[in-house]
Amino acid sequence: MNTDNSTVTNDPKLDSPCDPEDALIEIKDFNFFYGTAQALYDLNFDIPKQKVTAFIGPSGCGKSTLLRSINRMNDLIDGANHQGDIVINGLSVFDPLTEVISLRKRIGMVFQKSNPFPKSIYENVIYGLRVSGRNKKGELDQVVMESLKGAALWDEVKDRLHESALGLSGGQMQRLCIARAIANKPEVILMDEPCSALDPIATGKIEELIHELKNQFTIVIVTHNMQQAARVSDNTAFFYLGKLIEYATTENIFFNPKQAQTEAYITGRFG
Amino acid sequence: MKRFFHSELETLKSHLMLMGEKAGDAVKKSVQSLSDKEVELADAVIAGDDEIDALEIAIDQEATRYLTLRSPVASDLRLLTVAIKASHDLERVGDEARNISKRARKLLLKSGLSGDIYHIPQMDLLAREMLRMALQAFLHEDPEKAYAVLEKDEEVDECNRDNVKAFIKEAKTDPNEIKRCLDLIFISKSLERIADHATNLAEEVIFLTTGKETRHNLEV
Numbered sequence: 026m027n028t029d030n031s032t033v034t035n036d037p038k039l040d041s042p043c044d045p046e047d048a049l050i051e052i053k054d055f056n057f058f059y060g061t062a063q064a065l066y067d068l069n070f071d072i073p074k075q076k077v078t079a080f081i082g083p084s085g086c087g088k089s090t091l092l093r094s095i096n097r098m099n100d101l102i103d104g105a106n107h108q109g110d111i112v113i114n115g116l117s118v119f120d121p122l123t124e125v126i127s128l129r130k131r132i133g134m135v136f137q138k139s140n141p142f143p144k145s146i147y148e149n150v151i152y153g154l155r156v157s158g159r160n161k162k163g164e165l166d167q168v169v170m171e172s173l174k175g176a177a178l179w180d181e182v183k184d185r186l187h188e189s190a191l192g193l194s195g196g197q198m199q200r201l202c203i204a205r206a207i208a209n210k211p212e213v214i215l216m217d218e219p220c221s222a223l224d225p226i227a228t229g230k231i232e233e234l235i236h237e238l239k240n241q242f243t244i245v246i247v248t249h250n251m252q253q254a255a256r257v258s259d260n261t262a263f264f265y266l267g268k269l270i271e272y273a274t275t276e277n278i279f280f281n282p283k284q285a286q287t288e289a290y291i292t293g294r295f296g
Numbered sequence: 297m298k299r300f301f302h303s304e305l306e307t308l309k310s311h312l313m314l315m316g317e318k319a320g321d322a323v324k325k326s327v328q329s330l331s332d333k334e335v336e337l338a339d340a341v342i343a344g345d346d347e348i349d350a351l352e353i354a355i356d357q358e359a360t361r362y363l364t365l366r367s368p369v370a371s372d373l374r375l376l377t378v379a380i381k382a383s384h385d386l387e388r389v390g391d392e393a394r395n396i397s398k399r400a401r402k403l404l405l406k407s408g409l410s411g412d413i414y415h416i417p418q419m420d421l422l423a424r425e426m427l428r429m430a431l432q433a434f435l436h437e438d439p440e441k442a443y444a445v446l447e448k449d450e451e452v453d454e455c456n457r458d459n460v461k462a463f464i465k466e467a468k469t470d471p472n473e474i475k476r477c478l479d480l481i482f483i484s485k486s487l488e489r490i491a492d493h494a495t496n497l498a499e500e501v502i503f504l505t506t507g508k509e510t511r512h513n514l515e516v
Contacts, residue, residue, distance in 0.1 A: 229297055236300045252367040256301065280364040 049074035055109035079258035096132040133206025137218035139198035141190035176204035196227025322393035327420035338397035348390035355383040415455035419487040426494035445498035452491035459484040
């Protein structure tokens with residue numbers, strides 16, 4: 026471990042766990058501001074396709090801000106602005122020609138608190154398709170089945186697809202939200218603390234699901250649960266005070282981190 | 297619920313079993329080289345020790361990785377601590393087989409090995425049987441079989457004591473035989489140590505399956 030406390034590398038490409046050929050998301054000289062308050066500083070790193078990348082760090086370190094920048098959820102916040110760029114599959118998410126709605130179809134999102142619509146299970150899954158004007162019953166039925174199977178929920182709800190989604194358990198609702206996200210066949214799924222409100226069994230199911238989904242999707246997950254980051258992710262990025270301190274394979278981050286601040290944080294000796 | 301990473305524990309167990317089989321086979325060949333007077337067998341054991349060493353490293357790395365990433369508890373955690381210790385015991389078994397082979401090689405090339413080797417073949421059979429039982433106990437998580445291994449250790453110790461007495465007597469009778477007798481005493485001691493490592497493995501299996509400590513004659 027490097028005991029040098031200057032720590033902030035800001036050039037993690039030097040030691041990136043992402044082969045440039047595998048990069049799906051490129052974060053380039055990215056700075057983010059809430060009004061005049063800077064939340065993210067000079068971020069430069071790539072996120073590989075079909076891997077799970079975890080963002081960890083204490084509250085306020087900027088990990089959720091970065092996550093929400095990837096699908097421009099921060100556009101909804103007054104005064105929010107950025108410098109630099111985020112490029113997904115060669116296309117800038119901030120390009121004036123990029124339509125936010127189509128961008129968010131390419132980038133699904135699952136939130137800390139599950140947020141099913143007050144509609145049936147079926148309608149929740151195909152909500153994105155309906156918005157796109159796709160209404161063929163045969164196609165929709167197929168998407169519902171595939172998405173619910175993909176979210177490991179089909180067997181539990183196949184006999185009550187037209188009942189309200191609000192009658193599901195917390196863990197089922199969260200998997201329904203994942204089904205809704207994958208129904209649009211996104212390139213990326215962003216997960217912001219997806220298990221923080223779930224019990225260990227429901228958490229286990231979501232973690233299993235994440236492990237399955239990475240065969241098809243690129244997943245970025247924000248979590249405060251160190252063990253969860255270790256279990257589910259391939260690569261981990263540690264943030265502190267808006268800066269990327271260390272980015273490496275999850276095995277290296279949790280077994281032999283190079284930065285003193287990373288070591289202090291993951292061993293609970295921070296602060 | 298079986299989690300995606302539980303298969304990693306099965307892989308770890310299979311590597312440990314493979315290591316145990318290789319170590320047991322090395323012991324068999326090392327003593328066979330002596331009793332059948334085949335230098336080539338001794339050479340093969342010496343050359344094959346690297347494979348056993350590599351498995352020790354692989355098992356330690358797999359166990360450490362699991363400890364780092366999977367937050368194991370209870371029987372999973374005990375399995376990992378046991379795997380790390382057991383891999384060390386099996387690596388030592390491989391080293392003892394290599395030591396026997398080196399001495400056998402020396403004896404065969406120098407003198408062609410004449411004279412009695414007393415209980416050495418019997419110790420070989422007993423030690424390997426203990427090792428086989430300990431590995432089976434590990435594979436099937438069978439504490440009864442592990443306890444049975446502990447009971448056999450005294451037999452091997454007794455053979456070793458008898459061997460030492462016999463070889464010392466021979467050396468006293470004919471000082472020209474001192475070097476040969478010393479080599480055979482060390483070989484006997486190596487087999488006694490192999491039985492001790494099998495005993496350690498059995499104690500580790502008892503801890504794994506019951507959570508009880510039986511090391512150093514303490515039952516906690």
